[in-house]
Amino acid sequence: MDSLFSQLAVLGSSLTLIFALMLLWHRSVRAYTTAFAWQSVVLAGIVAVVAYFDRDLQLYLVASMLLLLKGWFIPRVLRRMEEPFGEQELKPYVNTASSLLIAALLVLFAHAVCRPLVAVSHLPTRAGMPLALGLIFVSLFVIASRKKALTQVIGFLMLENGIALLAVLGTYGIPLVVEIGVFLDLLFGFMVMQLFVYRIRATFESIDVDQLGRLKH
Amino acid sequence: MIFILLLCPPILAAAIAALARPYRFWVGWLTAALSFAPLGAALWLCARVLDGEVSTLGPGEFLRADGLSALVAVCVGFVAALAAWLGPGLTVTDGYAAAERRSYRVFSNLFAFTMLLAVTAHNVGVMWVAIEATTITSALLIPLHTTKASVEASWKYILIGSVGIALAFVGTVLAYFDFVNLAGEQASALNWTSLLLSAPVLHDAVLKLAFVFILIGYGTKAGLAPMHTWLPDAHSESPSALSAMMSGVLLAVAIYAIVRWKIVVDASVGRAFTDGLLIVLGLLSLAIAAFTLIGQRNYKRLLAYSSIEHTGLTCLGLALGPLGVFAAMLHMINHTVTKSMMFLLAGRVQQRYRSTLIVEVPGLARTMPVTAGFFAAGIFAIAGLPPFGLFISEFALVRAGFAAGRVWLMALVLALLAVAFTALVTHLNRILYGPPPEPTPLGERDCWPLIPTGACILIIVILGLSLPPPVSRLLNKIVEIASP
Numbered sequence: 001m002d003s004l005f006s007q008l009a010v011l012g013s014s015l016t017l018i019f020a021l022m023l024l025w026h027r028s029v030r031a032y033t034t035a036f037a038w039q040s041v042v043l044a045g046i047v048a049v050v051a052y053f054d055r056d057l058q059l060y061l062v063a064s065m066l067l068l069l070k071g072w073f074i075p076r077v078l079r080r081m082e083e084p085f086g087e088q089e090l091k092p093y094v095n096t097a098s099s100l101l102i103a104a105l106l107v108l109f110a111h112a113v114c115r116p117l118v119a120v121s122h123l124p125t126r127a128g129m130p131l132a133l134g135l136i137f138v139s140l141f142v143i144a145s146r147k148k149a150l151t152q153v154i155g156f157l158m159l160e161n162g163i164a165l166l167a168v169l170g171t172y173g174i175p176l177v178v179e180i181g182v183f184l185d186l187l188f189g190f191m192v193m194q195l196f197v198y199r200i201r202a203t204f205e206s207i208d209v210d211q212l213g214r215l216k217h
Numbered sequence: 218m219i220f221i222l223l224l225c226p227p228i229l230a231a232a233i234a235a236l237a238r239p240y241r242f243w244v245g246w247l248t249a250a251l252s253f254a255p256l257g258a259a260l261w262l263c264a265r266v267l268d269g270e271v272s273t274l275g276p277g278e279f280l281r282a283d284g285l286s287a288l289v290a291v292c293v294g295f296v297a298a299l300a301a302w303l304g305p306g307l308t309v310t311d312g313y314a315a316a317e318r319r320s321y322r323v324f325s326n327l328f329a330f331t332m333l334l335a336v337t338a339h340n341v342g343v344m345w346v347a348i349e350a351t352t353i354t355s356a357l358l359i360p361l362h363t364t365k366a367s368v369e370a371s372w373k374y375i376l377i378g379s380v381g382i383a384l385a386f387v388g389t390v391l392a393y394f395d396f397v398n399l400a401g402e403q404a405s406a407l408n409w410t411s412l413l414l415s416a417p418v419l420h421d422a423v424l425k426l427a428f429v430f431i432l433i434g435y436g437t438k439a440g441l442a443p444m445h446t447w448l449p450d451a452h453s454e455s456p457s458a459l460s461a462m463m464s465g466v467l468l469a470v471a472i473y474a475i476v477r478w479k480i481v482v483d484a485s486v487g488r489a490f491t492d493g494l495l496i497v498l499g500l501l502s503l504a505i506a507a508f509t510l511i512g513q514r515n516y517k518r519l520l521a522y523s524s525i526e527h528t529g530l531t532c533l534g535l536a537l538g539p540l541g542v543f544a545a546m547l548h549m550i551n552h553t554v555t556k557s558m559m560f561l562l563a564g565r566v567q568q569r570y571r572s573t574l575i576v577e578v579p580g581l582a583r584t585m586p587v588t589a590g591f592f593a594a595g596i597f598a599i600a601g602l603p604p605f606g607l608f609i610s611e612f613a614l615v616r617a618g619f620a621a622g623r624v625w626l627m628a629l630v631l632a633l634l635a636v637a638f639t640a641l642v643t644h645l646n647r648i649l650y651g652p653p654p655e656p657t658p659l660g661e662r663d664c665w666p667l668i669p670t671g672a673c674i675l676i677i678v679i680l681g682l683s684l685p686p687p688v689s690r691l692l693n694k695i696v697e698i699a700s701p
Contacts, residue, residue: 178342
């Protein structure tokens with residue numbers, strides 16, 4: 001039983017990480033949105049699996065909120081923002097081959113950092129934690145190395161997914177009051193970012209953050 | 218009761234401002250009047266702390282205010298009141314449209330609410346949620362006047378701020394992970410007091426990792442180098458009243474979060490680890506800020522970099538033992554009062570000259586003599602001259618450093634302070650003297666905002682000449698909490 005649970009957790013975490021890696025070789029923002037939507041669905045699935053094995057009703061609630069907000073609502077808004085423009089990511093600061101290499105190093109680094117965590121944990125899900133931390137690091141790299149504001153938003157959303165994954169694998173979910181607060185923050189934060197993407201488009205006539213070099217020192 | 222008075226008025230004010238359509242000036246005056254309630258409540262919290270009581274409210278002590286919370290709450294309440302009375306939305310001459318005045322009134326109040334919640338929440342998860350919400354509420358106000366520069370600044374702010382704060386959440390989750398591993402799932406697990414109680418049995422390696430994430434995360438909000446890049450942009454492009462709130466207290470709230478976690482981690486792994494990290498980041502911030510001040514061309518960015526400098530000093534103080542914690546907290550109070558006043562004065566200068574470049578605002582002593590006097594006093598204060606409060610707290614901080622045996626570190630700090638001092642005074646000289654540009658009208662107008670700013674000067678002079686007993690007793694209470 002435990003071994004099935006543990007295998008499911010590792011499988012799910014690997015899938016979420018692969019969806020994040022997709023950002024590194026695709027160029028179209030639509031593909032990024034799809035990757036994010038599927039990643040969120042897998043994340044919701046992992047939460048539901050943990051809820052099933054831990055017999056925790058609250059976690060089913062969290063899983064359905066995840067599915068609704070990140071699997072359906074946010075991707076829908078993202079598609080609507082992207083559709084009229086058919087956004088393509090520009091030539092990134094780092095090319096695809098080096099990006100993938102850096103991502104691999106980041107995942108290795110995550111494994112090294114996670115060793116004390118895996119050593120102290122006794123949960124069957126602990127093997128997925130390094131992957132969750134890897135997802136966090138890869139998302140940070142995406143935010144730092146891509147140029148379109150929309151891509152940075154998606155990178156940020158994936159970073160949030162990584163944290164949610166880490167929380168559910170390591171602790172079987174944080175207290176519900178905090179969880180709800182995090183969802184509200186995410187929702188409002190996303191709405192504000194979306195508003196700003198429109199503003200950047202209106203004032204700069206593009207959402208290429210390369211243009212944002214006005215303020216120096 | 219006390220917490221209701223603290224947290225409800227800002228929500229009420231925001232609701233009134235959002236619902237009253239079209240915007241009328243009474244809305245602004247009403248919200249300004251309401252801003253006194255949180256300040257009063259925060260002072261009341263301080264009084265209770267001095268009586269030896271820790272106020273709590275709600276199931277599982279959802280809200281809790283000890284000395285540390287009470288002090289930062291007073292700072293927030295004070296600056297929020299200042300920003301409400303001197304911000305846009307009260308008079309016709311403020312230079313904003315009705316919709317802009319309304320959004321200022323709505324979001325500045327929500328911003329104040331989130332900061333007050335952050336410092337009174339007992340659960341460190343809720344504290345995180347509140348600090349994340351400060352980013353959202355304040356980011357909307359930066360581009361109140363939509364320009365390319367303000368849009369850019371707000372984008373940088375929300376992206377870097379959100380990512381930074383997300384890392385702080387990773388740290389929070391890691392600490393909770395360790396707690397749950399040892400004690401099992403509990404609703405109170407993220408309560409600060411429970412964390413502190415169980416800190417001695419938590420795993421050193423996990424807590425160290427958690428603290429690194431937390432320091433990077435909240436350090437981003439506090440403007441610690443090298444995560445400070447959003448700060449000068451956001452502070453210089455936002456409306457002055459918002460800059461005052463961000464620089465005066467948002468940084469203090471982020472420092473507050475770091476201190477809360479430092480206490481927990483110290484109880485488990487000892488002081489040396491957190492002290493070392495804080496010294497590195499504090500010194501780096503101080504150095505980068507001091508040298509950037511020299512070549513600064515924009516006076517609002519000058520003030521912003523000076524905020525980074527003082528945040529760095531506060532962090533250094535926190536790492537210097539009990540005396541250092543005392544000095545750091547005193548420094549935080551002084552910086553809050555001084556810097557919020559300076560941004561409001563900078564707003565007056567900007568309104569008159571229509572420029573934020575130092576070379577375009579010469580002759581301030583002739584165009585606005587009283588403002589110029591206050592501005593000069595403020596620059597001397599942030600440069601660390603007596604008789605202002607920042608001199609005393611910097612002095613106390615350096616003395617704490619020598620007492621802790623960190624002679625070389627303090628020599629470096631003094632050298633960097635001298636660099637910052639020279640830079641600030643040189644720039645001040647350019648602003649005060651010289652011929653004012655042609656069409657600039659002479660003489661003060663709208664004189665009443667000078668009364669609250671004058672009061673700020675009075676406060677920092679009082680804090681520079683003496684240490685009132687209630688303040689020192691409150692600071693001692695904080696030292697008891699922060700370095701047992």
